[in-house]
Amino acid sequence: MIIKNYISHLNINDLNLIFIFTGIILSLLISLAAWDNIKKKKGYYFLLLFLYIISFVNVILSNSWFYFIISWEMVTLTTALLLLWNGKDVAFKYFVIQFIGSSLLLFAILTAINQGYTQVGPIKETWLQNMFVLGLGMKSAIFGLHFWVPLIYEKASPLFCAISSGWVVKLGFITYLKIIPGNNTLLLYLGIIMVFYGGIKALLTSEYKLLLGYSTISQLGYIAIGIASGTTYGYYGAVFHIIAHALAKTDLFINGEYWLKNCGSCNINKFSSSIKRKKVTTIATFFSFASLMGFPLLAGYNSKHLIKYAFQEHVILILLLYLGSVITYMYAIRFLWISILKENKINFRKNNIRNIMNLSSKTRKLLPELNKNIALLIPVIILLLMGLFPNYIFKYISDTSFNFHIFNGLIANLIYLFLASRLFFIKHMYKGIS
Numbered sequence: 001m002i003i004k005n006y007i008s009h010l011n012i013n014d015l016n017l018i019f020i021f022t023g024i025i026l027s028l029l030i031s032l033a034a035w036d037n038i039k040k041k042k043g044y045y046f047l048l049l050f051l052y053i054i055s056f057v058n059v060i061l062s063n064s065w066f067y068f069i070i071s072w073e074m075v076t077l078t079t080a081l082l083l084l085w086n087g088k089d090v091a092f093k094y095f096v097i098q099f100i101g102s103s104l105l106l107f108a109i110l111t112a113i114n115q116g117y118t119q120v121g122p123i124k125e126t127w128l129q130n131m132f133v134l135g136l137g138m139k140s141a142i143f144g145l146h147f148w149v150p151l152i153y154e155k156a157s158p159l160f161c162a163i164s165s166g167w168v169v170k171l172g173f174i175t176y177l178k179i180i181p182g183n184n185t186l187l188l189y190l191g192i193i194m195v196f197y198g199g200i201k202a203l204l205t206s207e208y209k210l211l212l213g214y215s216t217i218s219q220l221g222y223i224a225i226g227i228a229s230g231t232t233y234g235y236y237g238a239v240f241h242i243i244a245h246a247l248a249k250t251d252l253f254i255n256g257e258y259w260l261k262n263c264g265s266c267n268i269n270k271f272s273s274s275i276k277r278k279k280v281t282t283i284a285t286f287f288s289f290a291s292l293m294g295f296p297l298l299a300g301y302n303s304k305h306l307i308k309y310a311f312q313e314h315v316i317l318i319l320l321l322y323l324g325s326v327i328t329y330m331y332a333i334r335f336l337w338i339s340i341l342k343e344n345k346i347n348f349r350k351n352n353i354r355n356i357m358n359l360s361s362k363t364r365k366l367l368p369e370l371n372k373n374i375a376l377l378i379p380v381i382i383l384l385l386m387g388l389f390p391n392y393i394f395k396y397i398s399d400t401s402f403n404f405h406i407f408n409g410l411i412a413n414l415i416y417l418f419l420a421s422r423l424f425f426i427k428h429m430y431k432g433i434s
């Protein structure tokens with residue numbers, strides 16, 4: 001009877017199934033990458049990953065507010081427990097912060113039920129939508145409630161950051177898609193702020209995990225803008241960017257394990273000349289950043305094109321989105337230049353040289369092998385397929401097909417590249433890089 005009642009509160013449709021499939025694929029890739037890195041209590045770690053998968057599947061499918069909040073708390077609990085492998089202090093901080101976020105979300109849910117919204121679905125009242133924007137904001141790193149990202153990511157392992165940035169924060173935006181049927185000014189303004197705030201912070205930091213964390217805030221801003229547009233183009237652009245960003249950012253954080261072990265640090269200034277050391281890592285890094293930049297024939301281009309097209313009649317917003325793209329190019333070029341293109345001309349102090357040269361053979365054996373190479377290359381392949389054949393995906397969730405104007409996009413991206421490169425090589429903006 002309980003199971004029958006539970007099943008009756010599930011919303012199984014093509015879009016939800018695509019989100020679930022994406023989340024499961026990402027989780028399996030993280031499991032592959034984690035296999036050689038988790039040494040203690042490995043069985044418990046993978047059991048928690050399994051429970052985490054079940055929990056986010058229920059968050060996506062649940063029509064009932066009761067099952068929705070219970071499932072989300074299971075996501076919070078399982079991810080907090082996964083953080084124990086990085087230390088009790090950071091796990092406790094994460095749990096407390098997310099618990100506060102749960103309180104805000106619960107208050108919004110109770111208010112919605114009181115207003116007659118007994119199930120998860122479209123909400124007409126803007127003020128009530130805004131309550132959910134803030135209620136989900138802590139869990140989804142909305143600007144103003146994003147403070148926990150640098151606090152947690154600095155101490156967490158790259159693999160945990162892959163779980164959090166790659167998928168957990170997306171659950172709030174998947175919920176926004178369900179409850180915000182039209183335009184929402186608050187979410188739009190917050191999204192614009194996130195694009196610039198996150199991009200500029202990513203440009204200024206030299207810590208790899210923080211760079212990717214701030215980049216996540218910036219890229220989530222595009223998703224927020226797409227949802228807030230209230231248009232078909234914005235809606236499906238947000239859907240596409242949820243998936244495209246999840247794939248790219250999971251790949252980049254999995255790479256973080258390689259950087260940490262091979263260079264002995266997460267400081268990007270020590271990543272120099274990686275192409276000579278690990279070609280698979282280099283390929284995955286390049287294509288993931290290219291997708292984040294929105295380069296044509298990759299998934300990130302298609303999603304950003306749709307979001308920009310949603311505001312084709314709003315000149316100021318279009319200009320802001322173009323400027324946001326230039327900032328994305330700037331922090332991506334900065335990282336790619338330091339880690340892949342630039343020769344190793346950094347003068348290390350003696351203790352830094354000693355730390356790198358004394359990497360034991362045991363540590364070197366932990367560098368990505370077959371399973372990790374698979375974990376790195378699968379997202380790249382999917383990003384390429386989504387970029388080359390986007391309408392094959394859209395036909396499962398929409399009757400609409402889209403023209404992605406590849407040639408115009410290529411011209412625009414070459415302009416972004418030119419502007420970002422010119423700004424990048426202004427030496428006073430990048431002390432110590434050249």
